[in-house]
Amino acid sequence: MLDNYLLQELVTFAQTGTLAKTAATLNVTQPTVTRGMQKLETDLGVQLFDRQPNRIRLTATGKLAAREAAKLLQANHDTAIRIQNFDRNQRVLKVAATLPGPMIVLQSLKDQLPANLQLAPVASLPEPVESLRNHAYTLVFTNHPLTATDITNQLIGTENLAIHLNKFMYQANQSTVTFADLAGLSFVVPVDIGPWRAIIQDNIPDAKFFYQKEREALAEITKFSDFPYFATNVSPFDPTLPLEATVNDNRRLLPISDAAAHMSIYANYLTAATSRVTPVITTLRASWPET
Amino acid sequence: MLDNYLLQELVTFAQTGTLAKTAATLNVTQPTVTRGMQKLETDLGVQLFDRQPNRIRLTATGKLAAREAAKLLQANHDTAIRIQNFDRNQRVLKVAATLPGPMIVLQSLKDQLPANLQLAPVASLPEPVESLRNHAYTLVFTNHPLTATDITNQLIGTENLAIHLNKFMYQANQSTVTFADLAGLSFVVPVDIGPWRAIIQDNIPDAKFFYQKEREALAEITKFSDFPYFATNVSPFDPTLPLEATVNDNRRLLPISDAAAHMSIYANYLTAATSRVTPVITTLRASWPET
DNA sequence: AACAATTACGGAATCCGTAAAAATT
């Protein structure tokens, strides 16, 4: 077995180039590193270094060993994190999504859901499959089902894009609009909207988008300007109110009719976690606003 | 970092179920295992065991941890082997194949090839891609190119199947035969012929095959019987002799005309090893018998 | 002279085995 602390020294040596710098980086003394690399060579039964009185370099085998060692250390670290995540998720059920819609609905249903539910604040999850396998999250919502043999998907419902337009704009004079109708306009948009970002950028010709990180600042901007802004059937969402009640300014809310403005929302989870996520999915589907 | 010897104890415990058997399996004493598992728990900051005075069991987290630990240990071991293989293959160039043909040709060219060349005796290599990545072999011959981004393929030539038939059989009365002509016959065949085995089994109707492990015993059987037996343009192969010179019995050698009786032979190697394998491939192609 | 690697020696930390205790089947 290759000891981890020796692998760590080898990886650091490959980065720094000298035993002295390796020792300084790892907060040990040079003799420790000298002995360590000698031991690693005897453990492997392989020459990892070309030695000259004042210089030491990796052989071809040594360079390979350093790359492989880095992988092993990474795997070891990832495993520790994975075990700790799994243990935590035995007690709390962490939920994330690649787009904000499902999280907003869940937030509004908080009191109907298990108390150990934890909603991730981030909307755009970079590696949804890995975050399930690492047990970083137990339940992940996406707009496309995650395809893997160890993952189960369930369709939750659809999210439909709409636009708040100043009621005196000529485009507002209809019951629905298309992306083409919005050509050339400028919009204020939250940054973390996941795949919606690409959709509006790719489908609205010659548009300008002002991305705003703070949701409150965005509300301010829309309140004191005439910029159009987007909404969906779930955002903002309060199941006790009709959708129009959220329109409190001099804008009209118009659904967007293009096919690209409608998204299917899927729940994804490790098949092994089925029994734990089912109640959450059931209540979410029961309250999903199909408008 | 998770120490390997603790992971080993955890894996063994998951297999044996008690600390006592774990200790016996690993040739240590029980207190060692007790302390080890306690240390692993504190290192991870996670409860791996449910403890009762006389019984100790894995928690759900513990079971996961044991599975993950087994993977880490396997990866560690594989890495050590890989490094040792790489180091060895800096000096010798090991060659293997999934079928015997190319190895036979290489054997006959031995004196024209680098002295550090080592030919594997086995004809059917179970995991050719992995054996390249593990540096178990530097050069692998197959009848289909191995497709991977880190692997390069080169077409060497074709291997064509033929059959030695008793000259008084009615099928021998033609210049070539088809698989259908051989229907119902019985054949003596070496066991390690790789993909040829499936080809003759799938293409010759109602045939019987007697598989023989020892090549010498097979030669004896064919010598003192009238069983038909297979050959190819490379097997047996001596570049200084015409193919007919190998026919020393009362049989005729007939090529098989079916498309399935012709195989393309490919050389596969890690792209990083190109310069090392090129001379071997060059000489092999130069002497490949295109009959 | 300064730097890099190695060796020698003593101390510190860790790990292990023996012995004993506690509790269950």
Next chain:
DNA sequence: AATTTTTACGGATTCCGTAATTGTT
């Protein structure tokens, strides 16, 4: 009574740091 786990204590191994040596730039 036999097993299993845990704790306590002492020994042994391993690992590390300081100091000194060698050789190069």
